[in-house]
Amino acid sequence: MAQRIDVKDLNIFYGSFKAVADVNMTIEPRSVTAFIGPSGCGKSTFLRTLNRMHEVIPGARVEGTVAVEGVDLYGSEIDPVAVRRQVGMVFQRPNPFPTMSIAENVLAGIRLNNRKMSKSEGQDLVEQSLRGANLWNEVKDRLDRPGSGLSGGQQQRLCIARAIAVKPQVLLMDEPCSALDPISTLAIEDLIAELKSQYTIVIVTHNMQQAARVSEKTAFFNIAGTGQPGRLIEIDDTATMFSSPKEQATEDYISGRFG
Amino acid sequence: MTSTQPRTAGSTDPDAPPAGTTAKRLKSGHGDRGGSRVFRWVSTGAGVLILVILAAVAIFLVQRAWPAITADPEELASRISWFRADSLLGFVGPLVFGTLLAAALALLIATPIAIGIALFISHYAPRRLANALGYVVDLLAAIPSVVYGLWGGLVLSPLVTPVWQWLGDWFGWIPLFGGSVSPTGRVMMTVGVVLAVMILPIITAICREVFLQTPRLHEEAALALGATQWEMVRMAVLPFARSGIVSAAMLGMGRALGETMAVLMILSPGFAYSFQLLVAGKQQTIAANIAAQFPEANQTGVATLIATGLALFVITLAVNMAARAIVARRKDFSGAN
Ligand SMILES: Nc1ncnc2c1ncn2[C@@H]1O[C@H](COP(=O)(O)OP(=O)(O)OP(=O)(O)O)[C@@H](O)[C@H]1O
Numbered sequence: 139m140a141q142r143i144d145v146k147d148l149n150i151f152y153g154s155f156k157a158v159a160d161v162n163m164t165i166e167p168r169s170v171t172a173f174i175g176p177s178g179c180g181k182s183t184f185l186r187t188l189n190r191m192h193e194v195i196p197g198a199r200v201e202g203t204v205a206v207e208g209v210d211l212y213g214s215e216i217d218p219v220a221v222r223r224q225v226g227m228v229f230q231r232p233n234p235f236p237t238m239s240i241a242e243n244v245l246a247g248i249r250l251n252n253r254k255m256s257k258s259e260g261q262d263l264v265e266q267s268l269r270g271a272n273l274w275n276e277v278k279d280r281l282d283r284p285g286s287g288l289s290g291g292q293q294q295r296l297c298i299a300r301a302i303a304v305k306p307q308v309l310l311m312d313e314p315c316s317a318l319d320p321i322s323t324l325a326i327e328d329l330i331a332e333l334k335s336q337y338t339i340v341i342v343t344h345n346m347q348q349a350a351r352v353s354e355k356t357a358f359f360n361i362a363g364t365g366q367p368g369r370l371i372e373i374d375d376t377a378t379m380f381s382s383p384k385e386q387a388t389e390d391y392i393s394g395r396f397g
Numbered sequence: 398m399t400s401t402q403p404r405t406a407g408s409t410d411p412d413a414p415p416a417g418t419t420a421k422r423l424k425s426g427h428g429d430r431g432g433s434r435v436f437r438w439v440s441t442g443a444g445v446l447i448l449v450i451l452a453a454v455a456i457f458l459v460q461r462a463w464p465a466i467t468a469d470p471e472e473l474a475s476r477i478s479w480f481r482a483d484s485l486l487g488f489v490g491p492l493v494f495g496t497l498l499a500a501a502l503a504l505l506i507a508t509p510i511a512i513g514i515a516l517f518i519s520h521y522a523p524r525r526l527a528n529a530l531g532y533v534v535d536l537l538a539a540i541p542s543v544v545y546g547l548w549g550g551l552v553l554s555p556l557v558t559p560v561w562q563w564l565g566d567w568f569g570w571i572p573l574f575g576g577s578v579s580p581t582g583r584v585m586m587t588v589g590v591v592l593a594v595m596i597l598p599i600i601t602a603i604c605r606e607v608f609l610q611t612p613r614l615h616e617e618a619a620l621a622l623g624a625t626q627w628e629m630v631r632m633a634v635l636p637f638a639r640s641g642i643v644s645a646a647m648l649g650m651g652r653a654l655g656e657t658m659a660v661l662m663i664l665s666p667g668f669a670y671s672f673q674l675l676v677a678g679k680q681q682t683i684a685a686n687i688a689a690q691f692p693e694a695n696q697t698g699v700a701t702l703i704a705t706g707l708a709l710f711v712i713t714l715a716v717n718m719a720a721r722a723i724v725a726r727r728k729d730f731s732g733a734n
């Protein structure tokens with residue numbers, strides 16, 4: 139289920155503004171890769187290009203290639219909608235559909251795939267996904283209540299359940315814990331640790347400890363100044379990055395000397 | 398999208414007030430509090446005023462209609478030349494029916510088109526085209542109803558007659574299109590079309606606003622699950638806009654219910670409970686009937702007309718309350734929380 143991602147010479151533009159320049163990296167399957175870096179260095183922008191979500195922003199475009207298991211996502215015959223069904227995304231702010239119940243939220247992606255599913259199959263999938271997101275016990279008695287009635291942390295786990303219900307290859311998470319309290323954050327970190335046995339996970343975070351706790355690899359992005367494009371400074375095993383990074387900038391950032 | 402603003406404003410924020418002013422502000426909060434008190438009075442006052450006006454209208458209508466309500470039907474018939482019913486209810490009934498039929502027809506035609514146009518403007522058209530279209534729609538709303546009436550009576554009626562004829566020929570087996578199709582086009586169907594055009598701008602404008610307010614977050618949630626544009630609209634935009642669409646439709650219906658000139662100038666009136674939309678001389682609406690009979694009416698006639706006006710008032714209130722009930726029914730799921 140998990141797949142490897144190869145990014146080559148990727149440049150990302152908003153109109154004429156170059157937001158991210160010359161990214162080359164490999165994201166390993168069945169592992170967690172964390173992106174860290176100061177605000178505005180293009181972490182979210184880059185993350186979105188991994189499932190072509192940047193294309194919903196007017197004027198955004200990329201040069202270069204992103205290959206999932208050797209298939210270039212930006213190939214001419216590739217449908218961005220199909221890409222997003224393979225590469226799921228969890229956002230910074232929890233965003234369950236307010237007009238849908240908890241169960242409907244979980245099944246939202248399945249409905250899109252036009253898969254005919256019997257009622258019991260649907261129920262099974264809801265349970266399986268909610269269990270996968272460590273939310274089942276908290277919501278099993280109110281599956282038909284609106285998703286917006288949950289706490290922030292529960293909503294975020296509901297969004298993760300919704301994302302994994304369609305069984306994607308890759309799961310992208312953009313600061314999934316930044317709106318949550320420490321307990322919910324821990325719950326989600328535990329969840330990430332469980333999910334990585336099945337999915338390729340990429341997580342953006344501003345929290346160094348979190349990066350250190352959950353990820354195998356860490357990528358550090360930086361920006362030279364306003365108006366400059368963000369760049370990938372280095373990517374390495376998380377342990378190495380946090381103990382003896384090759385670049386001075388990485389060490390400065392991690393030890394809190396700037397950013 | 399996450400925020401692209403720097404998070405570390407805090408102490409280096411150039412707009413931050415110098416230290417010390419905070420304390421002063423806390424002490425002299427009087428100005429602000431006074432302001433909010435005034436605002437509360439004004440808004441409460443406005444709310445009460447609306448209720449008072451509503452009550453005054455109701456009282457006026459009941460009072461002036463009272464002579465007709467209490468009068469003997471035979472007396473009404475003898476005093477009023479156009480009163481051909483055996484009771485006041487028998488007179489008001491067909492008018493209420495005609496009014497509801499016209500408004501429902503207009504709503505049925507206008508709402509889907511308005512939603513389509515609004516969606517196109519908000520989610521499909523390129524920015525420039527969208528702005529231009531929005532502007533045109535707003536302009537349509539500024540056309541006075543007499544103009545619509547003239548256009549409907551002089552231009553549209555003859556134009557649509559062949560279409561109605563064709564409908565009657567091929568779909569006459571549907572009761573709505575049955576009967577002998579009028580050769581003049583002065584029928585309920587034409588009224589429905591003209592009223593639909595009249596209420597289209599307001600419904601479109603409100604729907605467009607509501608669609609544009611769909612949180613980006615929810616749209617992106619749908620897109621990230623692999624929704625196409627249309628699936629995203631169905632998943633995130635339309636459910637979010639549901640109550641807004643209902644409100645828009647009800648506002649449009651309010652206008653259609655009370656519309657006088659356009660109906661007066663197009664419809665050839667009648668007093669039957671008839672669903673035949675293509676036959677002349679079958680239905681009439683309350684507002685158009687009042688406008689048609691009022692100039693010639695004697696005292697009893699005026700009271701009778703006001704009684705029909707009372708019925709229109711009640712209908713409009715009921716429609717609005719029904720709309721509110723619909724909106725409130727699934728409040729938990731509305732996304733307002
Ligand atoms: N929709 C947009 N249109 C134009 N420019 C954008 C847009 N979104 C982001 N940018 C720009 O692209 C650059 C990178 O932004 P991005 O949001 O990717 O940063 P980030 O690393 O995710 O920051 P943060 O940690 O604050 O989330 C910034 O200079 C930002 O101003």
Ligand SMILES: [Mg+2]
Binds near residue numbers: 182183312399400
């Ligand atoms: Mg970001």
